[in-house]
Amino acid sequence: MLKMRLSMGGTKxxxxxxxxxxxxRFPRDGxxxxxxxxxxxxxPREKKERMGxxxxxxxxxxxxxxxxxxxxxxxxxxxxIMPMPxxxxxxxxxxxxxxxxxxDEGGEAKADAPKTEAPKGEAKTEAPKVEAPKEEAKTEAPKEEAKTEDPKEEAKTEAPKEEAK
Numbered sequence: 001m002l003k004m005r006l007s008m009g010g011t012k013x014x015x016x017x018x019x020x021x022x023x024x025r026f027p028r029d030g031x032x033x034x035x036x037x038x039x040x041x042x043x044p045r046e047k048k049e050r051m052g053x054x055x056x057x058x059x060x061x062x063x064x065x066x067x068x069x070x071x072x073x074x075x076x077x078x079x080x081i082m083p084m085p086x087x088x089x090x091x092x093x094x095x096x097x098x099x100x101x102x103x104d105e106g107g108e109a110k111a112d113a114p115k116t117e118a119p120k121g122e123a124k125t126e127a128p129k130v131e132a133p134k135e136e137a138k139t140e141a142p143k144e145e146a147k148t149e150d151p152k153e154e155a156k157t158e159a160p161k162e163e164a165k
Contacts (some may be wrong), residue, residue, distance in 0.1 A: 002066035006039065007032060016040050019053065019072060036061070039075060055081060057107045127146070 010016035017039040021034035037053035077084030
């Protein structure tokens with residue numbers, strides 16, 4: 001399959017690209033069939049030295065079935081050689097990888113993410129306020145009564161916790 005793509009050249013942090021026609025199996029910067037132009041992203045958009053194309057050869061290769069990559073298609077669209085491709089919107093790329101799995105399972109990960117990332121002390125104080133406070137108050141009351149009945153056991157259970165800290 002023929003591809004119209006960018007082949008990278010230049011030096012470190014100073015890229016200059018060649019727009020080439022190549023077989024899709026060839027390496028990015030390797031062998032190509034024909035050079036169609038160049039693209040220098042470091043030059044401002046207004047300057048004509050930013051990009052140069054052999055328009056006739058580009059149209060020829062498009063007629064032969066060469067498929068432009070998304071970046072080359074945008075460059076050709078800017079020069080009105082072919083229609084501008086639709087902008088791709090992938091909202092999954094905006095979500096961190098660890099949270100993507102949560103959205104795949106269902107539900108809103110953005111609302112859940114800050115709660116799980118909160119420090120332990122804050123999460124414990126916020127959870128009773130947000131969730132049903134009546135039910136938690138009922139469950140806490142019997143625990144307090146049980147502790148007041150046996151003060152010796154309460155002292156034994158608290159002492160190791162303080163030593164562990």
